[in-house]
Amino acid sequence: MACSTDNMFLIGLFMSGVLACFGQRHLITTMPEKLDVLSGSCVQIPCAFDVPQDCSTFNSTIITSGVWIKESPYFGGRLNIVIFNSSKTYNTYQGKITGNMSWKDCTTVFFNVTSSYTNICFFRIESRPFNATDPEKSVHIVVRDLPLRPNITVSGEMKEERPVSFNCSATAPCPKHSPKLTWTLPTLFTPENQLQENSDQTKSVLSMVTFTASHLHHEKNITCTAVYPVGTSNKTAEHSMTLLFSPKNTSASLSPADPVSVGSCVNLTCSSTANPPVTNFTWFQISGGKPTQVASGQTYTINVTVGDGGMYYCEARDDHSIENSMKVPLAIEAWVNSLFGTVHTNQATAEEEPAEDQPE
Template sequence: MACPENMLFLIVLFISGVLACFGQRDLITTMPDRLDVLTGSCVQIPCSFDIPHQIKYTFNSTILTSGVWIKGNPYFGERPDRVIFNSSKLVNRYQGEITGNMSQKNCTTVFFNVTTNYTNKYFFRIESQPFRATDTEKSVNIVVSDLPSSPILPVSGEVKEGTPVSLNCFAVTPCPEHPPELTWTLPTQFTTENQLQENPDQTKSVLSTVTFTPSYLHHEKNITCTAVYPVGTSNKTAEHNMMLNVSFSPKDTSASISPADPVSVGSCVSLTCSSTANPPVTNFTWFKISEGQEEPVNPKVFEIVGKTLGLIFLFSLIVFFAWRRRTSRLPSGFDMTDRSQGLVGMNSPVGTVCSNQATVSRGNQEPPLNNLDGL
């Protein structure tokens, strides 16, 4: 007759086999889908696990539990070299340690001095008495490269002239023991604040916030967020550039006239107004300066005034020539008489005037009175 311990072990194997046939996972792990790692640095894998309710009674958290990491394929029966780390062993293919508390189902693990051949997907397994299980449906993909990933510099909302604005820059931190340092390059004065934060998938990143007040002079100027990663005795750098799009009111407004030389009445001139703004100016209003006051003027007024002055000038010429023609000919029965002698000695300029005195011919004209003395 088999001993109770062997019977329990057989029962566990039977239950596990039955559940596996129905797609039941013996172990459910939670970890990121992907981690981007820098050559020569470390990588921290956030990890936690749980056991389905149906077989929880087979797992005893008070018993020492080992954590095992398997590379590439979770089935290692015929390929024991796929096991790259076992926390119960002193020597492993990968140098690392489980920093989480396994009794609290925390399997967070750190691997040191990663190289490019670490790039692969990894599965997690727990081993205790009498429970052993591997989560074959969940893995983390580790990607190792020689250059760090560029920081993320998202822009939200509108950047307006004169309004303080804050920008955030994120840098992935696969090795929290050696986080990157974030610095900014801006065309104006600014303040920064950096902090290490946890992401929803429990990975870490460094957040840097810069605050400044933009002006129209900063429009289309570059902002740079630089991440410096310490790796051994050297540093590796990545940066993200962004061009500012600042909304501002019209600036540098000016007007010009063509032709610039004095022009005659009735001729056409072209007035041009230019201004810098974001968004661009779509409507201009003209003003006429009159006696120290500004009056809004419609551009068509210039055309109307020119035509009006031209008509007045033409009408004046017609009136002038009509007057000259009329004064050059007098009506019949009138003479022009020079009476300048009667004006000698007066303080008025000498001129000619029109006389309306007429000479009448009579048959018997009386003699002048001053000749009566001879009668």
């Protein structure tokens, strides 16, 4: 009777473990969603796994095999979907689990990648009596003949005589054969390449250059080239961008510039140098000591009235910043007949001065 009771106790423990795992993921893996790989190179898949504590049939002290299957997480004994098994000598995908499975690190490297390696892959562990596949996590391996172009980003605002930094990054799916980044710049630099780890544990190479922008760099290109070693040859990809500068040398002019009479016509013109050219111009009149917006456009035509006299300036704006012109005076002739004769007065004869930058 005692033996029967012990058996019932063991059966109860087993059933409680099964019920605890029922409806849950028996295996939880962590890996990147997608990897872009170069044909002829290798690919490293960062991988980690965990087994819920309730699934007590897993024993980490038992030798565990790592298995990669393609297309579907539902194994069901279908050997034709197995692409790699760490316990086998020969596999469809030649590779190696470089992570320590005892520490639940299933990081894997596949060698000599071909176009046939393009697939959605799931990870499975086999550790008798525990076998499980994570059905909710996979990695999409995409094999390309040519590498993706590197990515260039700019740190800081592009303004003349101010240092600006350019960062270039390129994916490194095969860290042992990571790409080398080189720059084509308007000035000489020898930047360093750094291998870094991304948030999903994949690798990329980063290079940064910093130089002081000048009007001499107007319309110059900056290029970052990634050179990937593949076998005995190289594969390259590049990314170029044109240097863009904020408005500069913004000026306002009047025609005619001499004092004018009421009823006459005056043309105000705003000019600025920038790359790309400025297309957004705004005109302001100083009225009561404060600027008031009076028009938009590179030119502004006034049919002069008495109230139009005063100081004017223009604002040049692009996607990067704003620059204001110097103030220019619009003077109006006023003839006053009086008992003492004719008196000539000029409005707005103040000296030219730069307009204060206005808040956006």
